[in-house]
Amino acid sequence: xxxxxxxxxxxxxxxxxxxxxxxxxxxxxxxxxxxxxxxxxxxxxxxxxxxxxxxxxxxxxxxxxxxxxxxxxxxxxxxxxxxxxxxxxxxxxxxxxxxxxxxxxxxxxxxxxxxxxxxxxxxxxxxxxxxxxxxxxxxxxxxxxxxxxxxxxxxxxxxxxxxxxxxxxxxxxxxxxxxxxxxxxxxxxxxxxxxxx
Amino acid sequence: xxxxxxxxxxxxxxxxxxxxxxxxxxxxxxxxxxxxxxxxxxxxxxxxxxxxxxxxxxxxxxxxxxxxxxxxxxxxxxxxxxxxxxxxxxxxxxxxxxxxxxxxxxxxxxxxxxxxxxxxxxxxxxxxxxxxxxxxxxxxxxxxxxxxxxxxxxxxxxxxxxxxxxxxxxxxxxxxxxxxxxxxxxxxxxxxxxxxxxxxxxxxxxxxxxxxxxxxxxxxxxxxxxxxxxxxxxxxxxxxxxxxxxxxxxxxxxxxxxxxxxxxxxxxxxxxxxxxxxxxxxxxxxxxxxxxxxxxxxxxxxxxxxxxxxxxxxxxxxxxxxxxxxxxxxxxxxxxxxxxxxxxxxxxxxxxxxxxxxxxxxxxxxxxxxxxxxxxxxxxxxxxxxxxxxxxxxxxxxxxxxxxxxxxxxxxxxxxxxxxxxxxxxxxxxxxxxxxx
Numbered sequence: 001x002x003x004x005x006x007x008x009x010x011x012x013x014x015x016x017x018x019x020x021x022x023x024x025x026x027x028x029x030x031x032x033x034x035x036x037x038x039x040x041x042x043x044x045x046x047x048x049x050x051x052x053x054x055x056x057x058x059x060x061x062x063x064x065x066x067x068x069x070x071x072x073x074x075x076x077x078x079x080x081x082x083x084x085x086x087x088x089x090x091x092x093x094x095x096x097x098x099x100x101x102x103x104x105x106x107x108x109x110x111x112x113x114x115x116x117x118x119x120x121x122x123x124x125x126x127x128x129x130x131x132x133x134x135x136x137x138x139x140x141x142x143x144x145x146x147x148x149x150x151x152x153x154x155x156x157x158x159x160x161x162x163x164x165x166x167x168x169x170x171x172x173x174x175x176x177x178x179x180x181x182x183x184x185x186x187x188x189x190x191x192x193x194x195x196x197x
Numbered sequence: 198x199x200x201x202x203x204x205x206x207x208x209x210x211x212x213x214x215x216x217x218x219x220x221x222x223x224x225x226x227x228x229x230x231x232x233x234x235x236x237x238x239x240x241x242x243x244x245x246x247x248x249x250x251x252x253x254x255x256x257x258x259x260x261x262x263x264x265x266x267x268x269x270x271x272x273x274x275x276x277x278x279x280x281x282x283x284x285x286x287x288x289x290x291x292x293x294x295x296x297x298x299x300x301x302x303x304x305x306x307x308x309x310x311x312x313x314x315x316x317x318x319x320x321x322x323x324x325x326x327x328x329x330x331x332x333x334x335x336x337x338x339x340x341x342x343x344x345x346x347x348x349x350x351x352x353x354x355x356x357x358x359x360x361x362x363x364x365x366x367x368x369x370x371x372x373x374x375x376x377x378x379x380x381x382x383x384x385x386x387x388x389x390x391x392x393x394x395x396x397x398x399x400x401x402x403x404x405x406x407x408x409x410x411x412x413x414x415x416x417x418x419x420x421x422x423x424x425x426x427x428x429x430x431x432x433x434x435x436x437x438x439x440x441x442x443x444x445x446x447x448x449x450x451x452x453x454x455x456x457x458x459x460x461x462x463x464x465x466x467x468x469x470x471x472x473x474x475x476x477x478x479x480x481x482x483x484x485x486x487x488x489x490x491x492x493x494x495x496x497x498x499x500x501x502x503x504x505x506x507x508x509x510x511x512x513x514x515x516x517x518x519x520x521x522x523x524x525x526x527x528x529x530x531x532x533x534x535x536x537x538x539x540x541x542x543x544x545x546x547x548x549x550x551x552x553x554x555x556x557x558x559x560x561x562x563x564x565x566x567x568x569x570x571x572x573x574x575x576x577x578x579x580x581x582x583x584x585x586x587x588x589x590x591x592x593x594x595x596x597x598x599x600x601x602x603x604x605x606x607x608x609x610x611x612x613x614x615x616x617x618x619x620x621x622x623x624x625x626x627x628x629x630x631x632x633x634x
Contacts, residue, residue: 018236026236030229038219047216052224053596053626059232060629063239093622122215123527125208144209172205179208188208 012072019067030059036076037083043145044087044138046126058086080156084138091134124185128178136171139164231633238632275323275347277304286320293317294335304328307342308349313368321352334371340364355409356389374409384620417585487518495522496531508538513548520555529563553577554586558593567597571606588614592623595630604633 009017009028017025034055041054048054061082069078129137135157142148142156150168154161179185220228279286280300286292294300294312302310302320308328312318316335322328325347330337332353341349341360351358353369356376365385368377378387380403387405407414486494499507499519511519516539523532536552543549557573560566574590574597581587591614598607611627618624 021236021239023233023237026233027229030225030232034225034229034232035219038225042216042219043213050596051220052228055220055228056231056629057625059228059235060625063235121208122212125212144206145213172202175205176201185208188211189204 010072011075015066015069015072015075018063033062033079037079040080040083040141040146041087044141045090046122046129050090054087054090057090058083061086077152077155081158084142084156088134088138091137121184121188124182128175128182128185131178132171132174136167136174139168140171140175143168234633275304275306275325275328277302277320277323279303286323288320288323290320291317292319299338304342309340311338313337332367332369334369336366336368338366354389356387356407359386359388360384376405376407376409378405380404487515487522492522492525495519496526496528508535508542513539513543513546516542517548517552520552524555524559527563529559533559550577550580550584551586553580554584554590557590561593561597567600571597571601571603588618588621588623591617592621592626595623595627599630604630 009025014025014029014032018029037058038051038055041051041058042048045051045054062079065082069075129140132140139153139157142153148156150161150164153159153164153168157164159167176189179189277286278284279290279292279302283303286302292300292302292312294314294316297314299311299313299316302312304310310318310330313336316337317333318337319331319333320329321331327348327350329350329352332351337351339349339351339360341363343349343360343363349360351367353367353376354371354374356369358365358367358378363385364381366377366379366381368379370376376387378385387407404417405414406417486498495518507519508516516535520532520535520539523529523535533556536556540549540552553573554577557570557577560573561570571594574594577584578587578590584590591610594610595607595614598604598610607630611630614621614623614627615631621627
């Protein structure tokens with residue numbers, strides 16, 4: 001079923017509609033933010049098997065706290081923040097689950113590409129991201145995959161610009177170091193510190 | 198953008214070209230419909246809530262008045278008696294159990310604490326604000342009736358276990374410096390020792406084992422301990438064999454660095470009831486690439502030796518590590534073949550049972566073969582219904598069933614999951630499945 005509005009609803013109208021349970025507004029809300037959320041989750045998790053579930057969780061969180069939005073004009077940023085927090089929780093939960101439940105598989109790949117035979121570089125890339133703390137990984141993705149500025153990242157994450165900058169630098173440094181030790185990734189980064197065959 | 202950043206950006210662009218930019222249109226359409234339904238359902242809930250609101254206010258007022266009356270009208274709200282003869286106790290009372298009979302401490306508001314055999318505890322503080330018990334040695338099992346007012350704390354050596362209302366066991370091996378906390382219901386907060394600054398929150402079904410000598414701690418789904426059931430009588434909780442292995446491997450991973458520094462003799466446990474901490478065999482750690490987690494070399498060595506020889510003669514541990522190595526370097530089919538061989542040769546062993554779960558998980562994660570994965574998760578649950586991966590298995594059954602459109606099966610698994618693991622990691626997902634269309 002496709003619902004089409006004659007005109008694009010304002011953020012305030014969308015919010016009010018969703019909050020009162022209007023199906024058309026819910027449909028419009030998802031059309032406006034679905035792809036945006038999907039992309040951020042996709043990039044951070046890495047074409048992950050749980051992508052759909054995490055997206056679903058984001059929308060549940062949105063519904064739970066939409067009434068707390070006081071400035072409809074900043075709805076876009078608020079949606080990004082909710083997505084950010086939800087994915088962060090997922091990443092931290094994964095680390096916990098691996099440590100607690102089944103530590104022998106602690107280094108298994110998070111990434112589950114749609115195509116199992118996809119180029120190795122993407123797998124290696126996400127394997128390196130897996131080694132970063134959740135927060136560092138997320139600012140790295142926001143910067144290099146989503147193209148956000150420091151200010152935007154600060155607004156999305158709720159951290160100060162200085163904190164974002166510090167985490168980004170740390171992420172970049174760790175990423176480069178790890179990538180340089182990887183035979184495939186070092187070709188891209190230009191570093192060749194790896195040893196062995 | 199600096200040259201260094203540009204190289205990273207080039208790499209990122211390559212990755213983006215490979216993985217695309219998110220869910221496809223079909224998925225988004227499906228999710229949109231689900232979202233719309235969610236919104237509509239909430240509208241129904243809000244309308245019902247409005248109707249119930251007026252009634253609830255009246256009921257709440259009556260309840261508040263009743264609770265206030267109970268608190269103010271109960272002069273001996275936190276008195277307690279000890280043992281079968283009901284000897285009244287107070288702050289400073291020392292309770293010791295000798296032989297094989299536990300001693301019960303009964304509080305007037307319903308809380309019961311059993312001091313296990315060969316165990317001793319002292320009541321440090323007993324008032325409306327806080328009840329503090331010091332477990333000098335041995336085992337304590339508590340069923341706390343919380344009132345959201347009194348803070349219950351069990352001190353054991355450098356640790357403290359804080360609760361508001363729950364059922365849990367504490368085992369303190371004073372000589373070995375080992376603490377074990379098992380939570381049966383609710384949540385507890387364990388602090389002190391080498392735990393994180395803010396402590397560790399334990400939910401029902403989880404066990405924390407901390408070792409002050411080795412300065413390590415670990416969490417696991419459940420653990421082996423001799424338990425005194427606070428609801429009456431003595432019971433023995435039997436830990437499935439695979440749990441022991443899981444606890445061991447968890448410990449191995451989390452304490453590897455510390456363990457290497459600790460002499461073997463220092464790691465001997467004098468008590469059988471903290472046997473979940475098993476000694477990690479480290480023979481040949483310097484020479485075995487599998488143990489050193491040099492995955493490619495591990496597989497290479499096995500190949501050189503000949504797969505038939507390895508699969509026919511390897512021990513369960515060796516095959517297990519081999520399969521892990523194969524998995525780590527992306528040879529998932531090989532990994533599953535090794536685990537299948539392990540299951541045949543060591544049928545009934547803990548590792549054989551756990552292999553069923555791992556095979557299922559690999560099929561699900563690496564191959565996306567949800568139908569086959571479901572069979573293996575089912576096999577695991579059949580062989581280890583109370584196993585350490587039971588929760589995860591049910592969770593994955595929910596996910597895989599939905600992926601292949603078996604919503605009935607997903608709902609069935611969600612129902613069982615919520616009954617068994619109401620606070621589990623997949624609880625929210627399970628609730629969504631049950632609430633779904």
